[in-house]
Amino acid sequence: MITANLTGKTALIAGGASGIGFAAARMLGQSGATVCINHLAGDPVAPDRIAQLRSTGIDAHAAEGDVSDPGSARIMVTNAIQTLGGLDILINNAGTSGGAQPIAFGELDKMTEEFWQQILSTNLLGVFRCTSAAADALRASRGAVVNTASISGFGVRGSSIAYAASKAALINLTRSLSVALAPDVRVNAVAPGFVDTPWTQGWSDERRAKAVARTLLKRMAAPEDIAEAMLYLAAGAAYVTGQTIILDGGTAP
Secondary structure, three states: OOOOOOOOOEEEEEOOOOHHHHHHHHHHHHOOOEEEEEEOOOOOOHHHHHHHHHHOOOOEEEEEOOOOOHHHHHHHHHHHHHHHOOOOEEEEOOOOOOOOOOOOOOOHHHOOHHHHHHHHHHHOHHHHHHHHHHHHHHHHHOOEEEEEOOHHHHOOOOOOHHHHHHHHHHHHHHHHHHHHHOOOOEEEEEEEOOEOOOOOOOOOHHHHHHHHHOOOOOOOEOHHHHHHHHHHHHHOOOOOOOOEEEEOOOOOO
């Protein structure tokens, strides 16, 4: 695992109460950062996760809010910055697949207007909302943004056409935001493949086995594998911006 010294630094992790987001919060906190974990109102897991971080000496705080809602997203970011006293790192990890089961690309009627709105408002617009709300604080600290994209954004089949399209757009948005916030703020993304998170734990054994078989490394990623790349982009990589790193274990198309 790579290490960094983030003592005195602050981080907001959107979608930070589970999976990749929680692994990132823990890794940033272990490196010395004070962290705010964004979660939805009423999330039963979030309080325990924050307590878990605090029990290990990490200075962790809650940042309740829904990135898919414009007003909620801006209030959440503003409150988090006030709690932290500034912002050095923004991890845009909040996302949704829109449902527990994938939708075959040919089943167009299942991808309703409401489904599209849910996907895009969270996976794409949510990233823009949070980054826009945090822009001044990030410029002041010469900070960094790391977005969670997906290999589906590069043409690997995702859980639905809408999901894949949202992640392809996010990769483009990452590049555009790197231009918008240059030279003060670096903006990059990670594009995970098959990761062992709550999203994928409900998959059938057959589907999981097929996903693993497609990787050169013959294993699924742990959330920490993705968080490690996030730490690199947030705390190091001083000359890297506008890029998306693929983290798929060498997945065949």
